[in-house]
Amino acid sequence: MFKLHVIQAKYGDALLISFGTPRKPRHILIDGGPPGNYAADLEPALAELVGHAGKLDLVVLSHVDNDHIVGLLDLLAAVEDDQVSGRRLRTKIAGIWHNSFERTVDTSGKVAKQMQANVMMLARVNTPLGADTLETFYGIKEGHRLRLLAKKLGIPVNKGIKKDILLAAKTPVKFGPLELHIAGPNKPQLETLETEWLDWLNEAAKEIAKDASTAAMSDRSIPNLSSIVLLAKCAGKSILLTGDARGDYIIDGLRTAGLLKNGRLHVDVLKVQHHGSNRNTTAAFFGAITADTYVLSADGRHGNPKLDTLKWIVQSPRPRQLPITLVVTNVTETIAELQQQLPPADHGYTVRQPPGHAHSIEITLRA
Known part of the structure; x- marks a missing residue:
């Protein structure tokens, strides 16, 4: 058995891999969605699956953005509540993978220090930070x-992972019949990201010093280059899980992990x-x-997914010209526009969405 359950997560991510046998299934959860998602969809999905x-x-x-982490925090808080109340734990968690900010992006401690300084500068002049910076800060x-x-619940974090950092590697981590290949980030990417963040924060500090009212306008989307990228393999099938990583970083990480052939990779499912x-x-x-299947x-x-x-995706070259499937959690305006501009019957794709509510x-992938 090898399945991917795409859990409704609104504008975030929550994915559950199930593998093993129907009588003895095993499960891996990747991300938990944004605020409110645990009660609305993640908890009932876990209860069912x-x-x-x-x-x-x-x-x-995969990384600390609110639309990925908050549902996991709510899950752990619910488990803690069960433990404190003496109830049977609603979900047992054997381990967690998470790249901490200090061990990956901010090894020098300078990024957090400069970010805190910028926040204090803006607080003194009563000027708010932009949304992207606030989301990163929190x-x-x-x-x-x-x-x-x-730690409080006794759940090990990054058990067996060298130096407590998940980095692209050629040797997979095995969970019974399932192989998890870590395909990102790699060390040069993290070093680049630390430099980029410091440069941006220092520039923002100069702008604040000149005119604090321009600070919000100087905000930019901080890259999600530190996302953990995983290639899951089981029963001859594969799923590529990308977080919010950038395409060139994904390809570079896959190359580091020795997973590309002539610069290319075909998987059964791409998130x-x-x-x-x-x-x-x-x-x-x-x-x-x-x-064969693309998950959105x-x-x-924010207009996602973009047209x-x-x-x-629809116009990309395909092995053996086989049809593809777009699995979407919600039919958005852009998906409707895609179907209008590039009709599925003419372009070899179908769109699947969750039934009803x-x-x-x-x-x-395998029954």
Whole structure:
């Protein structure tokens, strides 16, 4: 058995891999969705798919953005509540994978220090930070909270992972019949990201000093280059999980892990990075990384998935010219526009969405 359950996560991500046998299934959860998602969809999905008091072999936080981490924090808080109340734990968690900010992006401690300084500068003049910076600032704190909750609950974090950092590697981590290949980030990418963040924060500090009222306008989307990228293999099938990583970083990480052949990779399922944003991918990426099924977790927020991204997928070269499937958590305006501009029957694709008010949609790779 090998299945991917795409859990409704609105504008975020929440994915459950099930493998093993129907009588003895095993499960890995990747991300938990944004605020409110645990109660609305993640908890009922886990109850249905894993069962009450069921076990998760692993929980993976791809990165600390709110639309990925908050549902996991709520899950751990619910488990803590069960423990404190003396109830049977609703979900048993064997381990967590999470790259801490200090060990990956901010090894020198300078990024957090400069970010705190910028926040204090703006507080003194009563000027708010931009949304992207706030999400990053609080996301770092939520990453700390995740680790503290895990420690309190006795859940190991990054057990067996060298130096407590998940980096692209050629040797997979095995969970019975399942292989998890870590395909990102790699060390040069993290070093680049630390430099980029410091440069940007220092520049922002100069802007604040000159005119604090321009600070919000100087905000930019901080890259999600530190996302953990995983290639899951089982029963001769494969799933590429990308978090919010950028396309060139994904390809570079796959190369580091020795997973590319002539610069290309075909997988059965590709979770499209960053909810289908066109800032994180290109047509060339979908030419190099192809799939039979593309997963897009988005609800139209920020215009995601972007029409450009959808067209790149549909018009990308395909092995043996086979039809493809777009599995979407929500039918957005851009998906409707895609179907109008590039009719599925003419362009060899179908669109699947969760039935009715279902909490998830299942992709079966092996029964």
